[in-house]
Amino acid sequence: xxxxxxxxxxxxxxxxxxxxxxxxxxxxxxxxxxxxxxxxxxxxxxxxxxxxxxxxxxxxxxxxxxxxxxxxxxxxxxxxxxxxxxxxxxxxxxxxxxxxxxxxx
Amino acid sequence: xxxxxxxxxxxxxxxxxxxxxxxxxxxxxxxxxxxxxxxxxxxxxxxxxxxxxxxxxxxxxxxxxxxxxxxxxxxxxxxxxxxxxxxxxxxxxxxxxxxxxxxxxxxxxxxxxxxxxxxxxxxxxxxxxxxxxxxxxxxxxxxxxxxxxxxxxxxxxxxxxxxxxxxxxxxxxxxxxxxxxxxxxxxxxxxxxxxxxxxxxxxxxxxxxxxxxxxxxxxxxxxxxxxxxxxxxxxxxxxxxxxxxxxxxxxxxxxxxxxxxxxxxxxxxxxxxxxxxxxxxxxxxxxxxxxxxxxxxxxxxxxxxxxxxxxxxxxxxxxxxxxxxxxxxxxxxxxxxxxxxxxxxxxxxxxxxxxxxxxxxxxxxxxx
Ligand SMILES: Cc1cc2nc3c(=O)[nH]c(=O)nc-3n(C[C@H](O)[C@H](O)[C@H](O)COP(=O)(O)OP(=O)(O)OC[C@H]3O[C@@H](n4cnc5c(N)ncnc54)[C@H](O)[C@@H]3O)c2cc1C
Ligand code: FES
Numbered sequence: 001x002x003x004x005x006x007x008x009x010x011x012x013x014x015x016x017x018x019x020x021x022x023x024x025x026x027x028x029x030x031x032x033x034x035x036x037x038x039x040x041x042x043x044x045x046x047x048x049x050x051x052x053x054x055x056x057x058x059x060x061x062x063x064x065x066x067x068x069x070x071x072x073x074x075x076x077x078x079x080x081x082x083x084x085x086x087x088x089x090x091x092x093x094x095x096x097x098x099x100x101x102x103x104x105x
Numbered sequence: 106x107x108x109x110x111x112x113x114x115x116x117x118x119x120x121x122x123x124x125x126x127x128x129x130x131x132x133x134x135x136x137x138x139x140x141x142x143x144x145x146x147x148x149x150x151x152x153x154x155x156x157x158x159x160x161x162x163x164x165x166x167x168x169x170x171x172x173x174x175x176x177x178x179x180x181x182x183x184x185x186x187x188x189x190x191x192x193x194x195x196x197x198x199x200x201x202x203x204x205x206x207x208x209x210x211x212x213x214x215x216x217x218x219x220x221x222x223x224x225x226x227x228x229x230x231x232x233x234x235x236x237x238x239x240x241x242x243x244x245x246x247x248x249x250x251x252x253x254x255x256x257x258x259x260x261x262x263x264x265x266x267x268x269x270x271x272x273x274x275x276x277x278x279x280x281x282x283x284x285x286x287x288x289x290x291x292x293x294x295x296x297x298x299x300x301x302x303x304x305x306x307x308x309x310x311x312x313x314x315x316x317x318x319x320x321x322x323x324x325x326x327x328x329x330x331x332x333x334x335x336x337x338x339x340x341x342x343x344x345x346x347x348x349x350x351x352x353x354x355x356x357x358x359x360x361x362x363x364x365x366x367x368x369x370x371x372x373x374x375x376x377x378x379x380x381x382x383x384x385x386x387x388x389x390x391x392x393x394x395x396x397x398x399x400x401x402x403x404x405x406x407x408x409x410x411x412x413x414x415x416x417x418x419x420x421x422x423x424x425x426x427x428x429x430x431x432x433x434x435x436x437x438x439x440x441x442x443x444x445x446x447x448x449x450x451x452x453x454x455x456x457x458x459x460x461x462x463x464x465x466x467x468x469x470x471x472x473x
Contacts, residue, residue: 050347050365076346076405096349096365099400 003043007036019088022046028084035060035067035080038090046079047093068093111137111281113456114301114311116288116325119149120441122317123271123282124448127189130278132453138275139286139301139309146320146337146380149441151412153342153370154264156196156443157357158229159203159256163217167467168421169224172440175447176258177228182446183262190273194262195363201259201355204239204250204397211252218254231256243353247399253356261355263363264442271445283309288318291328293430313456315434319415320378322437330429333470335437337378337413341386342370343394345404352398359394359401367404369394373414382409414439418473424455424465435470 013029020026021041028037035057038046045054047068057067060080069090071077075097079090113129115122118140126136156179162169176198183196205211211233218231232255239253240246275282287304291314294300299314316322316329323335347365355361358371369390387409395402415437417423422438434456438444454461 050349074403096347098350099348099352099404 005043007040009040017086021090032084034082037084050095111311113313115315117318119319124445126275126280127449128453130280137281139283141287146413152264154261156260158258163221166224169221173225173228175444178446186270189277190270192270194267196262198260200257202253202255204253206249208251247396249396313432317436329427329433331435333423336416338416339374339376339411341372341382341411343390343406343409344368380411380413382411424468425470
C-alpha cells in the first residue's frame, strides 16, 4: 500500500514548476525546496541506505544527509539544499553512489 | 588523595600506549593506562591508516628492518585483536602504490627504495612502473602520472576502528584505562617505583612507567631525564562521500576506507601545535587526487581535518630506558599504526629484558 504524504502545502501559488519525481509529473510552487516537494507529495522513503534502511528528509537544513536523492543524473544530492526547477528529474538514491568512469581532460 | 597501585603505568592511551599495553597484558603484567584529555593533540584520531613500508628507513637500516618486521607481524596481530575485541580492523595487505607526476621525483624515490631494499636484506621489494604500464594495469589513472612504484607489502586498515579495537582489547585483557587522566608530574620514589600526579590531584603509583604520550611527552620527557625533543608536524586530510564501488588501488596519498569513503592526504607542515585545516591544502589535495584518478573529480568531499604527527628529531622511533630513573621508558614514533604489531609483541620482552628481548640499541636516545 502506498503511504500518502503527511504534509499539506499552505502556499497557493500561480507560479508553479513541473518536474518528474520518482517517475511521476508533480507540480509545486516555485521556490519550493526539493525536500519540501518530496515530503508534500510522497509519504514514502526517498532514499534506501546501503544497509537497506528507509530514509527521507529529516533536518531540512543540510545536516543529516537523510534526504539524498539523484537529481538529473547526479547522485547524492541533498534535496533540502536545492530548489525545484522546471523539467528536473528526481530519482530515489538507492545504496551508495558509484565512482563512474575515469576520464582525463 | 586516592592512591592507585599498579605494576606498570602507561602514560598515553593512543595507538602506541594501547599497543604496548596489549603486549604487556598478554605476558601477564598488571597495567594501567592514564590517558589525557579530549583537547590533547591526538594523532591516533586523525591518521591515514596505512601499514606501509615504501621509503621507511631508506637511510637508516635498523628502521627499514623494523618496518619489514612490523608489516610481517600485522596479519597475526589483526587476528589477535579480532579475537580479543570482536572487531575486524579490515587489514588489507594486497600491495600499494606511490604515484608520481614529476619524473625526477620518481627517479629519486626509486634510488631510495634500492637502498632500502639493501637494508632489509631482500625482505623488501618493489616494482617501478612507467605511466603507460600503470595505465594498462589500472585503467583510469590520469595522463599526468609519469610512473609509480609498487610494493606488495603495503596495505592499510580502518584507523578509527583500530583505535576502538585496541581499547577494547586492553579492557578484555584486564587492563585499566583511565580517561581524562592527564599526568602533570612524575616523581620517582625512594624505595623504587614512581608516582604519577594527575591534573585532578589523584596519584597513581607503579613499579614501572612508560611514557607513550605522543606530543604530550614534550612536557613530561625531562621529568624522567629523557632528552628526546619531540615536535609536531601537521598533516591534512580529506574524506569523500562513501562510494559503492571499489577504488582499484591503494596509494600513500589516496585510499578507500572499507566503509566506502576515500581518504586523501599526505601533506607535511611545520606549524607548531596548530592542527587546523587550511583551504590552500584542501585544494591541493583535491587537485592531486583528480590528477591521479580523474574519475574522482565529481566525488564530494565531506570533511577535511588536520592532525599533528609525533616526530622525533630524525623521524625514527625512540625506544629508550631512562639512565637516571631505571624502570622509566620512553616509546614514541611517527608510524604508530604500522609499528603497532611489534609494539604489541616484542616490546614486552624488551621491557622485561628477558632472553627474547629484541636489540633496540639503534633506537635509544644516544643518537641525539
Ligand atoms: C595526518 C597523519 C597521518 C598519519 N598516517 C599514518 C599512517 O598512515 N600510518 C601510520 O603508521 N602512522 C600514521 N600516522 C602516525 C600515527 O598516527 C602516530 O604515530 C600515532 O597515532 C601516534 O600515537 P601515539 O599514541 O604516540 O600518540 P597520540 O595518538 O597523540 O596519543 C597520545 C595520547 O597521550 C595522551 N596524553 C598526552 N599527554 C598526556 C599526559 N600528560 N598524561 C596522560 N596522557 C597524555 C593523549 O591524550 C593521547 O591520547 C599519521 C599521523 C598523522 C598526524
Ligand atoms: S534533510 Fe537533513 S540534510 Fe537534508
